[in-house]
Amino acid sequence: MQRSDATPGPSRTPLSRARVLNAALDLADAQGADGLTIRALAGALGVKPMALYHHVQNKDAILDGVVDLVFAELDLPDPNGPSWVGELRRRAESMRTVLGRHRWAIGLMESRRAPGPATLRHHDAVIALLHAAGFSFGDIAHAVAFLDAFVYGFALQEAMLPFEGTDEVHELAEEVLAAMPANEYPYFVAFAREHVLQPGYDFSAEFAVGLGFVLDSIAGLPSAPRS
Amino acid sequence: MQRSDATPGPSRTPLSRARVLNAALDLADAQGADGLTIRALAGALGVKPMALYHHVQNKDAILDGVVDLVFAELDLPDPNGPSWVGELRRRAESMRTVLGRHRWAIGLMESRRAPGPATLRHHDAVIALLHAAGFSFGDIAHAVAFLDAFVYGFALQEAMLPFEGTDEVHELAEEVLAAMPANEYPYFVAFAREHVLQPGYDFSAEFAVGLGFVLDSIAGLPSAPRS
DNA sequence: TTAGTACGTCGTACTTAGTACAGTACGGGT
DNA sequence: ACCCGTACTGTACTAAGTACGACGTACTAA
Numbered sequence: 001m002q003r004s005d006a007t008p009g010p011s012r013t014p015l016s017r018a019r020v021l022n023a024a025l026d027l028a029d030a031q032g033a034d035g036l037t038i039r040a041l042a043g044a045l046g047v048k049p050m051a052l053y054h055h056v057q058n059k060d061a062i063l064d065g066v067v068d069l070v071f072a073e074l075d076l077p078d079p080n081g082p083s084w085v086g087e088l089r090r091r092a093e094s095m096r097t098v099l100g101r102h103r104w105a106i107g108l109m110e111s112r113r114a115p116g117p118a119t120l121r122h123h124d125a126v127i128a129l130l131h132a133a134g135f136s137f138g139d140i141a142h143a144v145a146f147l148d149a150f151v152y153g154f155a156l157q158e159a160m161l162p163f164e165g166t167d168e169v170h171e172l173a174e175e176v177l178a179a180m181p182a183n184e185y186p187y188f189v190a191f192a193r194e195h196v197l198q199p200g201y202d203f204s205a206e207f208a209v210g211l212g213f214v215l216d217s218i219a220g221l222p223s224a225p226r227s
Numbered sequence: 228m229q230r231s232d233a234t235p236g237p238s239r240t241p242l243s244r245a246r247v248l249n250a251a252l253d254l255a256d257a258q259g260a261d262g263l264t265i266r267a268l269a270g271a272l273g274v275k276p277m278a279l280y281h282h283v284q285n286k287d288a289i290l291d292g293v294v295d296l297v298f299a300e301l302d303l304p305d306p307n308g309p310s311w312v313g314e315l316r317r318r319a320e321s322m323r324t325v326l327g328r329h330r331w332a333i334g335l336m337e338s339r340r341a342p343g344p345a346t347l348r349h350h351d352a353v354i355a356l357l358h359a360a361g362f363s364f365g366d367i368a369h370a371v372a373f374l375d376a377f378v379y380g381f382a383l384q385e386a387m388l389p390f391e392g393t394d395e396v397h398e399l400a401e402e403v404l405a406a407m408p409a410n411e412y413p414y415f416v417a418f419a420r421e422h423v424l425q426p427g428y429d430f431s432a433e434f435a436v437g438l439g440f441v442l443d444s445i446a447g448l449p450s451a452p453r454s
Numbered sequence: 455t456t457a458g459t460a461c462g463t464c465g466t467a468c469t470t471a472g473t474a475c476a477g478t479a480c481g482g483g484t
Numbered sequence: 485a486c487c488c489g490t491a492c493t494g495t496a497c498t499a500a501g502t503a504c505g506a507c508g509t510a511c512t513a514a
Contacts, residue, residue, distance in 0.1 A: 014462070038501060050502075051463050059501065106383075107337035113389040117411075124412040131414055137422035145384065145433035146440060150373075153380025156333075157372065162340040184344075185351040187358055195364035206372035213373060217440035241491070265472060277473075278492050286472065 015047060017055045021065040025102075028066060033104035036062075063108055068116025070105045073098045076125045084133035084225070085215055091126065092151050092211055099155040106155045136223040143218045150214050154207055161203065173197055242274060244282045248292040252329075255293060260331035263293075290335055295343025297332045300325045303352045311360035311452070312442055318353065319378050319438055326382040333382045363450040370445045377441050381434055388430065400424055 023044050028036045038059060042049040056062050075094040077087040099106055115123075123144075130140045162172075174197075177189055195201060218224065250271050255263045265286060269276040283289050302321040304314040326333055342350075350371075357367045389399070400419065409416050422428060445451065 037499085039499080048464050049500095050465085050504095053502070054462060107334055110334035110337075110383055110386045112387065120407070120412050120415060124415040127414040127418045131418075137418055140418065141422060141428070142433060142436050145381070145430070146377075146437040149378075149380035149384055149437055150376050151380065152383045153376035153378065154372070156337055156379045156383060157376055159337045160339065180347070185347050187354040188347060188351040191354045191358075191364055191367065195368060201368070203372070206369060209369050210373040210376055213440070213444035217444065264470080266470080275493050277475095277494085280473070281491060 015045065015051060015055050017065070019045065020052055020055050021062065021069055024062050024066050025069050028104050029102060033108060036066075036104075064112055064114050064116060067105060067108055067112050068118045070098060070102050071116065071122050072118035073101075074118075074122055076122065077129045079125065079128040079132040081129070084129055085219065087129050088126075088147065088218070089211065089215060092147060092214075095151050096155060096207055099151075100158065103159050106152065106159050109152075134223060134225045135221065139221040139223045142221060146217065147214050150210055154210060158204065170197055242272065242278060242282050244292070246272065247279055247282050248289065248296055251289050251293045252296050255331050256329060260335060263289075263331075291339055291341050291343060294332060294335055294339050295345045297325060297329050298343065298349050299345035300328075301345075301349055303349065304356045306352065306355040306359040308356070311356055312446065314356050315353075315374065315445070316438065316442060319374060319441075322378050323382060323434055326378075327385065330386050333379065333386050336379070361450060361452045362448065366448040366450045369448060373444065374441050377437055381437060385431065397424055 020041070024036055024041055027041055027044055031040070038049050038052060041062075042052055045052075052062075056065065075090055077091045079087075081087040126144060127140055130143060131137075135143065173192065177192060180189065196203075247268070251263055251268055254268055254271055258267070265276050265279060268289075269279055272279075279289075283292065302317055304318045306314075308314040353371060354367055357370060358364075362370065401424075404416055404419060407416065423430075
């Protein structure tokens with residue numbers, strides 16, 4: 001079996017850790033976390049499975065690397081930005097956008113215990129921002145834990161939604177609600193019918209509401225700079 | 228191969244969906260989500276793998292069922308309780324306790340799209356509580372999305388922590404920090420050393436702080452009852 | 455130019471998953 | 485006594501992660 005060296009060009013680029021991880025990210029975007037298998041990844045790279053093991057230690061390392069790639073997509077806050085609230089809001093919105101682009105990532109994060117460089121750089125920038133704004137370390141801990149919990153949790157809730165956009169939810173939802181013993185969950189059903197399924201409602205708009213609460217709470221911390 | 232019907236007693240109880248799911252819950256608690264395999268589960272029940280398929284459709288149904296069992300452990304809020312804030316706080320704390328008892332569950336939730344009866348009952352009770360307190364549906368939507376995002380997200384952050392208790396964190400953390408290029412992440416390292424690793428700090432205490440913010444924010448919604 | 459060598463890739467194969475299919479034992483109704 | 489449905493078992497197929505050793509290519513040094 002000879003190499004098809006007849007085909008020149010960039011397809012002859014040798015494998016590398018970065019190429020493996022980028023392909024893994026694309027594959028997960030296309031197929032979800034379960035579609036990210038060693039064999040499929042090797043196939044996408046035009047290579048046999050075992051070739052990958054010269055560039056990454058094992059599949060776990062691929063998962064760690066891919067999660068770090070996701071963090072690398074986040075806008076870093078600027079510690080010298082005009083307003084710390086603005087920077088924090090931008091960071092949160094960027095995070096939500098990125099986690100929305102890579103829905104599979106949120107479920108992966110739970111099992112990752114080894115933050116990568118992009119993750120650390122990101123946390124460093126957030127701490128730097130709040131420190132520059134004048135927050136105490138204690139209040140930084142409160143602020144970061146609270147904000148991250150909200151953003152992660154919101155992304156998790158969105159990942160759990162059984163539908164994608166706000167369209168074609170209604171007939172699907174109607175079926176589910178009809179099949180459900182309506183008198184078992186009367187408030188849930190009423191809430192769904194009279195609010196969630198009404199034309200104007202969009203769950204993703206809840207993000208802005210919650211984020212506003214979070215930022216107001218942080219602004220009320222003892223060491224928060226007076227505006 | 229004959230049945231060992233010689234052994235009488237409760238061990239001869241036939242399988243059932245409930246017995247399968249309870250064993251699955253115990254197994255996941257003991258071994259984590261990855262330890263929950265069909266073969267291991269069958270082994271724990273003293274039965275061959277394929278026997279399970281007479282009681283559950285497939286592994287996905289087991290995961291759905293187990294997640295619902297976790298929800299079944301939550302304290303239901305009492306819509307007639309003396310104070311809606313108290314009930315909401317109790318519910319949030321119960322949720323955090325339960326998710327702490329079953330750390331593997333949070334990662335599973337992301338992929339579950341079919342809420343079980345306990346899950347629905349739980350949501351129904353929360354909506355009933357807020358409705359009885361006088362909240363509008365719009366504000367209920369804000370409140371529930373916000374509170375759940377916080378609780379889920381906090382649990383996710385705790386699941387990501389590389390250690391368990393507050394003990395023996397320090398030497399481990401010191402190693403990690405020392406191995407880390409300290410000037411790459413100066414704020415992160417300073418924050419870790421000067422605050423997180425100080426004797427009094429306990430990440431889990433951040434839950435109470437955040438929960439206080441959440442409940443205050445909800446109490447400030449337009450339709451919230453005046454206290 | 456040639457021989458050696460290191461490295462990247464491949465072939466094969468082992469282990470552990472989930473689960474399809476076809477039995478087989480046992481208990482209850484006729 | 486027969487039959488049959490229900491609950492369980494045996495066997496085996498597919499897909500995944502990955503260990504091990506062979507092999508081809510490209511660079512180095514004589």
